[in-house]
Amino acid sequence: MKILVLSWEFPPRIVGGIARHVGELYPELVKLGHSVYLITPEFGEAPLYEEVEGIKIHRVPVAQSHDFFHWIVNMNQSMGKQGGKLMSEEGQFDLIHAHDWLVGDAAIALKHTFKVPLIATIHATESGRHNGIHNQTQSYIHRKENKLAFEAWRVIVCTNYMRLEIERSLHSPWDKIDVIYNGIRPEKKQHHQQFHKQDFRRQFAEDYEKIVYYVGRMTYEKGIFLLLNAAPKVLLEMGGKVKFVIIGGGNTDRLKKQAWDLGIWDRCYFTGFMADEYLDKFQTIADCAVFPSLYEPFGIVALESFAAGVPVVVSNTGGFPEVVQHTRTGVVTYVNNPDSLAWGILEVLKNHGYCQWLKDNAYEDLEKRFNWAKIGKQTERVYQQVVKERKLVNW
Incomplete structure (x- = not known):
């Protein structure tokens, strides 16, 4: 399979847990024989293109902004442009995998442009962080999360607790959500x-x-x-x-x-x-x-x-x-x-x-x-299910 991954953080850019998750999951999928292309924002002295443990990493420039949400918009524009270039030049991709709402706009646009199924891993929700939605900023993020969950062919979460939360907060059907634990390299x-x-x-x-x-x-x-x-x-x-x-x-x-x-x-x-x-x-x-x-x-x-x-x-x-x-x-x-x-x-x-x-x-x-090799195989099974279902659909 050929997989396009969008993540707003990837080492050496580490903001929270997503960077480590993405950085340790995809080498396992490469070992299983899949081609992984990852798009992430540029960071410091990290090269704009490199291969790390078999992952083809494309770091894209993002126009700076004093406002975080404007920066996210700029990031999605850059990711969408780079993703479109890759999907046009590198041949048919099987899947797009987006990690959290921050990359949702680019992922959804690429899904519809190239008619490639989208998988979303939702690592946390705004409603969960704040015990509800209480202001306009939280409402904005909540809507983005809702849209990503809706547009995804399948949603992956890290615990059964999160499966319940996604079902309740983002109204995703129970049978659309897969639970795959995080891992670590001890x-x-x-x-x-x-x-x-x-x-x-x-x-x-x-x-x-x-x-x-x-x-x-x-x-x-x-x-x-x-x-x-x-x-x-x-x-x-x-x-x-x-x-x-x-x-x-x-x-x-x-x-x-x-x-x-x-x-x-x-x-x-x-x-x-x-x-x-x-x-x-x-x-x-x-x-x-x-x-x-x-x-x-x-x-x-x-x-x-x-x-x-x-x-x-x-x-x-x-x-x-x-x-x-x-x-x-x-x-x-x-x-x-x-x-x-x-x-x-x-x-x-x-x-x-x-x-x-x-x-x-x-x-x-x-x-x-919590072994990444086992987690990689669990993720592969979700991918295989989606690819199989996609073949039965006249998009």
Whole structure:
């Protein structure tokens, strides 16, 4: 099969989880014998064309704009132009695969121009992020999501939770939606250059302190404020011997003020953005990863912690309870409940044997349920179904 993929992020441009998803899924489809052409915006010094693990990557220039939505319009125009050129010059394509609403306009235009079926992977919804649609900006995005879901031959989502959400929020028929989990390459977390762990650890905490961390975006839906609210109870139970490390770029002023007001400022370390190579080292010396999200379609951060060998505490929102099996591969706590979160963290910090049990089970689960080779074959089956159905249709 010849597949055209549209994604607004792809390494080295990493905004959220889509870049890693796209970057790790399509090499598996190349291994299965398919030709993959990917269109994405230009970024920094990355070449406008290159092949990465067999994927033919076309980075397109996008006219700059101070307004994000105008930039998205410009991006779709560039993607549509490049997609049209490829589909005209490279012979018949079998499928177009769009990742989220941001590339929807280009994908839909190419679908109708060339009469090629469109598959959409919807990684999250605006309604889910904000617990409903409350203003014009959210309404605009919601309409774009609706249109993409409607125009898609099939919709792929990452959890059963998201399947329910797409059916309810975007009114997609249940039997049009396929659930295919995200994956991870655990070996990426296992090869570390030699470094002195104790000296490295002392950048973040004293030798006698446990390290509890969050890594991700600094947005309300990630629930970082709940971790800070849980911290005093954890510190009380642990005799103050815990350091809370908050990792990620973005505005943390409100969170820093919260830490100060709670009297735990000296127990917190806001690192800002941390590069992957540095984060890989950090995870080898951490004691507990906490992801207290209010909304989480999947939670690939949990898989990254599984791979790094860090015990995980999450909230029971969205896809987390599917990804993290409570008391087997991690601890699942009640969403928006700092007392429950504190309990989960203490379960990990106080029980060394239990921690090792969680870590061993979690790493084993990566091969069973989150292996990219298996995910590639599941995606291929969806592709094959669509191609077969397309042959029966007089467009």
